[in-house]
Amino acid sequence: MPEIAATASEKSAAPSSQEIWDSMPLLQQRAAVFRVQWGRETAEAFVVAFVLALLFRAFIAEAFVIPTGSMAPALMGAHKDVFCDQCGQQFPIGASLENRGPVTEDVVVGGICPNCRHVQSLDLKGKPDDVTFSGDRILVSKFAYTISDPERWDVIVFKVPVNPKQNYIKRLVGLPNETLTILHGDVYARPTENVAGTPPETPLIGGKEPGLGEILRKPPRKLLAMKHLVYDSQHQAAALVASGYPARIQPWRPGAKSPPTDSWTVTRSESGLLAEIDDAGNENRWLRYYHRWPTPNQWQAAEAGESLKKINPYSGRLVTDFHAYDAYLHVDADRVYDVKPSPRGLTRLQRLTGKTRDNGVFRLGYRSREDLDQFRDNLVYGGSGYAIDGVHWVGDLIVGADVEVSPEATSLTLEIVEAGIQYRCEFDLATGQAQLSIDDGEIRSFDSATANARNTTPTASTSVVAGERYALRFSNCDDELLLWVDGDVIAFDSPTTFDSLTFQKPELVQPIFNGPGDPRDASPVAVAVRGGAAKLHQLTIDRDKYYIANRDDQSRMLDYDMPQLNQFAGSTVRIEEIQAVMGEPEIWDQFPGWANRRRITFLLGEDQFFPMGDNSPESLDARCWAGTKERFGRNRSVDEDAYLYANASYVPRDLLVGKALAIFWPHPWRTPVPFTPNFQRIRLIR
Numbered sequence: 001m002p003e004i005a006a007t008a009s010e011k012s013a014a015p016s017s018q019e020i021w022d023s024m025p026l027l028q029q030r031a032a033v034f035r036v037q038w039g040r041e042t043a044e045a046f047v048v049a050f051v052l053a054l055l056f057r058a059f060i061a062e063a064f065v066i067p068t069g070s071m072a073p074a075l076m077g078a079h080k081d082v083f084c085d086q087c088g089q090q091f092p093i094g095a096s097l098e099n100r101g102p103v104t105e106d107v108v109v110g111g112i113c114p115n116c117r118h119v120q121s122l123d124l125k126g127k128p129d130d131v132t133f134s135g136d137r138i139l140v141s142k143f144a145y146t147i148s149d150p151e152r153w154d155v156i157v158f159k160v161p162v163n164p165k166q167n168y169i170k171r172l173v174g175l176p177n178e179t180l181t182i183l184h185g186d187v188y189a190r191p192t193e194n195v196a197g198t199p200p201e202t203p204l205i206g207g208k209e210p211g212l213g214e215i216l217r218k219p220p221r222k223l224l225a226m227k228h229l230v231y232d233s234q235h236q237a238a239a240l241v242a243s244g245y246p247a248r249i250q251p252w253r254p255g256a257k258s259p260p261t262d263s264w265t266v267t268r269s270e271s272g273l274l275a276e277i278d279d280a281g282n283e284n285r286w287l288r289y290y291h292r293w294p295t296p297n298q299w300q301a302a303e304a305g306e307s308l309k310k311i312n313p314y315s316g317r318l319v320t321d322f323h324a325y326d327a328y329l330h331v332d333a334d335r336v337y338d339v340k341p342s343p344r345g346l347t348r349l350q351r352l353t354g355k356t357r358d359n360g361v362f363r364l365g366y367r368s369r370e371d372l373d374q375f376r377d378n379l380v381y382g383g384s385g386y387a388i389d390g391v392h393w394v395g396d397l398i399v400g401a402d403v404e405v406s407p408e409a410t411s412l413t414l415e416i417v418e419a420g421i422q423y424r425c426e427f428d429l430a431t432g433q434a435q436l437s438i439d440d441g442e443i444r445s446f447d448s449a450t451a452n453a454r455n456t457t458p459t460a461s462t463s464v465v466a467g468e469r470y471a472l473r474f475s476n477c478d479d480e481l482l483l484w485v486d487g488d489v490i491a492f493d494s495p496t497t498f499d500s501l502t503f504q505k506p507e508l509v510q511p512i513f514n515g516p517g518d519p520r521d522a523s524p525v526a527v528a529v530r531g532g533a534a535k536l537h538q539l540t541i542d543r544d545k546y547y548i549a550n551r552d553d554q555s556r557m558l559d560y561d562m563p564q565l566n567q568f569a570g571s572t573v574r575i576e577e578i579q580a581v582m583g584e585p586e587i588w589d590q591f592p593g594w595a596n597r598r599r600i601t602f603l604l605g606e607d608q609f610f611p612m613g614d615n616s617p618e619s620l621d622a623r624c625w626a627g628t629k630e631r632f633g634r635n636r637s638v639d640e641d642a643y644l645y646a647n648a649s650y651v652p653r654d655l656l657v658g659k660a661l662a663i664f665w666p667h668p669w670r671t672p673v674p675f676t677p678n679f680q681r682i683r684l685i686r
Contacts, residue, residue, distance in 0.1 A: 061142060063664070064157065064167065066135035069094040070613035070620065071155070071169060072325040074225060075660075075685070077135040078356055079325070081667065084113035085120055086237035088270075091229075091324045094618070095132040097383070099356055103333075103340040108132070109379075110329035110372050112388065114229050114322065116237040117293035119329070123369035124336070125362055128674075133354040133667035138169075138685065144659040150175075153222045155660040155685050156611060161645035162625050167657060170621050171226075173216065173547075174602065174610025174650075181212055182623070183599040184509060185321070185394060185546035185559075186478060188213040192603050217478040217497070218544075220489050225686030226614060227398055227542035230319055231289065233273040234538050241268045243302040244309035245294060249275060249539060252288040252314075252526070255517035259313055264536075275536040277529060284413060284528035287536060290316035291524065292583075316522035317583040318511055319397065320390025321546040326618050327387040331375045336366050353675050354667030383618055384556065386575045392559055393511055393582065395419060396544035398475040399525050401536060405429060407467035408532030414474040415526040420512030421503060423476045425483055429466040429531075435459045436481050436496055444503055446481075447495040458492040466532065477544040510594035513585035522585040548616045549598045551624050551649070557617045561596040568592045607653035622649050660685045 015023070068077040073092055080093040093111035098104045110121045122130040140157045150156060150172050160168040173187055174180040181188045190213025218226065231248060251263035263285050264277045277285055292315050294302060302308055333340045341357035367374055381387045395418030405412060412427040421440040427433070436458045438444035448455040462485050464470050473484035480497045483490040500509075511521035525541055548557045556562075556575070565573045581591050600623070604610055613619025626649045645652055666681035668674075 061661070062140050062658070063137055064140055064169070065137050066169065067099075068096045068135075069325050069618060070615050071171070072323070072615045073228070074614050075136050075138065075155070075169065075663070076325070078132055079135070080108060080111065080122065080130060080132055080328075082111060082120065082122065082130060084116060084118055084235070084237075086118040086239055087113060087116040087235035089113055089115040089229075089232065089235040091115075093328045094325045095328060096135075097328070097330065098132055098341075099343075103342040104337070104357060104360070105333050105340070106330045107333045107336050107341075108328045108330045109336065109375070112324055112327040112329075114324035115232055115235050116240065118237060118299060119296070119372065121369050121372050125366075125368035127369070128670035131359070131670075132356050134351065134356050136663045136667075136681070137665035139661045139664050140658040141661050142658040145656055150609060150656065150659070152216065153218060156609075157657040157660060158609075158611070158651045159655040159657060160625065161648050161651060161655060162643070164643075164645075164655060168611075168621075169660060170611035170613050170619070172609055173612050174604055174622075176604055176606055176608050178604050178610075179211075179213065180602045180604065180610055181599055182547050182549040183212070183506065184597060185392060185396070185544075185548070187216045187547055189216055190214070192605065212501070215479050215499075217480050220482055220484075221686055223398070223475065223477055223482070223544070226545050228323070228545075230291070230397070230541040230543050232538075232540045234271075234540075236268050236270060236273060237302075238270050239299075239302040240294065240308070241270065242305070244307050245298070245302060246309075246311050246313035247273060248290050248292065249273065249287055249536075250290060250313050251275075252286045252523070257314070257516045272538065276534070278533050280409065280529045280531055280534065282530065284411070284530050286526050286528045288519070288523040289525040289539065289541060290314060290519075290522070291319050292317050314516040314519065314523075316519060316585065318393045318521060319395070319524060319541075319543055320579075320582055321392045321394050321543075321548075321617065322390035323387070323615060323617060325615060326382045326384075328382055329372060330380050331378050333360075335375060335378060336363060337361060338363050352665075353670070384575075386579065387617075389579050389582070390546075391575060391578055392546055392548065393521075394543045394546050395511075395521070395524070396475075396477040396546075397524060398473065398477065398542040398544070400538070400540035400542075401472045401474075401527055402469070402538040403472060403527070404469035404535040404537065405466050405529065406533035409466045409529055409534055410531030411529070412464065412534075413526075413528040413530075414472065415528070416474065416476040417520050417524045417526075418476060419500075419504060419509050420520045421500070423481055425474050425481070427462065427464045429464065432462045432465045433459055434462050434464065434483060434490065434492075436483075436492065438498060438503075440503060444498070447497045447499070449495055455494045458494045458496050460490045460492040462490055469537075475544075506599075507595040510591075511585075511588045513588055519585070521588075545614060546616060547612060548623075549600045551600050551602075551626075559597040560593050561598055564596045565593055568596075602649050604650055608648075608650040609653070609656070610650050622651065625649075 066075045066077045076092055077096045078099050079095050083090050091114050095108045097106045112119055124130055152172060152175055154172045156172050157167055157169050160166050177192050178189045179192045190211060247266050247268055249266055251259045253260050264275050264287050266275045275287055298308055337360040339361035341360035343357050345358055372379055397416050409429050411429055414425045416423045424437050426435050443456050446455040446458055464485055471486050475482045479500050513520055513522045549559045550557050602610060610622045612621045626647050662684050663681055666678045668678055669676040
């Protein structure tokens with residue numbers, strides 16, 4: 001039946017929207033209004049939140065993931081977080097090279113403990129926490145440098161001049177209008193406008209140059225944030241204790257060729273080391289630290305249960321710029337996997353839990369956690385191939401001592417030796433007064449607050465008196481002595497800074513060894529007590545950063561002028577030979593490398609900043625990034641200004657992104673419970 005159109009009267013009879021609304025009960029009207037308003041407000045809230053998030057990310061703060069280890073160990077890229085299976089020391093191993101391609105081509109299979117130097121094989125098959133973790137996630141303030149200028153030692157994020165599309169993170173060392181010089185691992189600065197231009201790189205000749213400037217000193221907080229572990233007596237290697245390998249801490253007295261038996265006694269166990277003396281008498285009774293560790297053959301003997309008691313307890317090496325993070329032992333992935341790990345198929349949750357790649361498929365012949373000799377000559381030590389030890393001597397040390405003294409004790413002394421010079425802090429345990437001194441055969445002066453005044457013994461009042469136990473820390477870094485008592489920095493009555501290059505000409509700065517009775521740099525740390533009984537519960541030694549004087553990314557990261565060394569030797573000097581010198585005190589005075597360490601200079605202008613990585617041997621930074629894009633042909637762009645600063649050894653202000661504030665999401669642990677938060681590394685960035 002055909003549909004009949006409604007008449008006008010029928011249309012007008014249908015209720016209007018207003019009539020429907022008016023006929024609704026009041027409660028129903030309110031419910032309808034609420035539904036409409038709720039939907040609109042929800043949509044508005046999402047839009048506002050999205051806009052605020054964009055604004056927050058663009059102008060206030062943004063999260064970043066650290067990709068590489070150039071700032072390690074303060075900030076870590078892809079890495080392995082392990083515990084030494086001998087001494088229990090926790091340490092990270094860099095593993096960024098595993099993530100450089102679509103599949104893993106090189107795999108990290110081991111590392112070297114920074115404390116006992118045991119070479120540890122990783123259990124990639126059976127231990128989830130030995131698998132590579134992702135880098136730290138950090139929060140960066142983009143607003144910080146809008147309201148204030150960057151400060152020296154800030155950790156900054158910036159667009160790298162050689163590729164402005166890429167973010168880098170480094171530590172800010174040089175400021176605008178400064179001329180920087182890197183020398184012996186330290187950095188000096190002077191005003192650029194007051195000094196004529198100097199050659200960018202010259203060997204050391206003559207004394208200190210007038211234009212070298214002032215050494216850049218780190219504030220105490222920064223110094224502690226940037227330190228590297230050398231030794232911790234709380235972590236003793238079980239196999240070495242059982243084998244009788246001599247402790248690194250030994251009783252000593254001037255002129256002694258072997259440890260005296262009427263002085264300190266040192267006992268070790270897997271829980272740590274304890275040094276005790278019942279009565280020091282009226283003379284200083286010394287404990288000295290000898291920097292050494294077993295050779296591979298000695299480690300093998302110790303693990304086989306053989307005796308190592310015949311090792312000379314007074315043998316020592318130089319502290320070097322060894323980085324455990326860089327001592328990643330790696331092989332071609334084909335030697336470990338049949339199917340190489342790749343990031344394909346990983347869920348977002350897996351990435352948040354620190355996983356960077358899938359597990360791959362292991363080769364049947366790979367023996368996880370077993371001796372690394374299975375890889376024979378295919379095992380590579382770090383990116384350089386010689387990362388088994390450092391190459392540069394480091395004399396700037398930080399000593400921590402947990403000391404307990406009896407009521408009868410009269411004095412306590414802490415000593416650090418650098419280049420044969422003894423830097424001491426002596427406590428009068430009757431009054432608590434601490435006194436600093438510098439002695440290299442004659443008493444040297446610290447900087448003076450007033451002209452023509454000789455400052456040889458800065459003093460301070462402390463709480464360190466007889467009959468108590470204290471946590472002390474003493475440092476000689478950046479030509480400054482610092483003292484902490486129970487975590488607090490002690491203020492002295494006069495400056496504790498000095499200029500070490502006025503004590504010695506730069507080319508004469510070298511380690512000193514006068515035999516076991518006067519070991520100097522072969523035993524760079526010592527503790528002495530006089531007058532009563534004492535116990536040393538723990539001794540820790542850390543080192544300062546060593547900035548390598550290098551301005552060329554194509555050459556090896558070395559301070560030494562290798563052509564001159566080769567010419568002197570009459571043949572090519574291998575890096576392993578330089579490392580061997582570090583362990584032979586008898587030939588230190590014959591090594592020409594000390595005088596052939598380079599210095600490099602960089603001139604900064606207005607709004608130009610000079611950043612460097614904390615991990616100096618493996619950091620592409622302002623020292624050496626200039627020109628890298630041109631060498632690889634990657635500096636072409638339709639925008640002529642895109643690579644305007646590609647040849648610059650600095651970061652212009654316009655390329656600064658912000659200041660790194662905190663590590664807010666480090667990798668979680670996978671055991672004993674998956675996704676266990678890593679609270680230890682959630683921290684502010686110093």
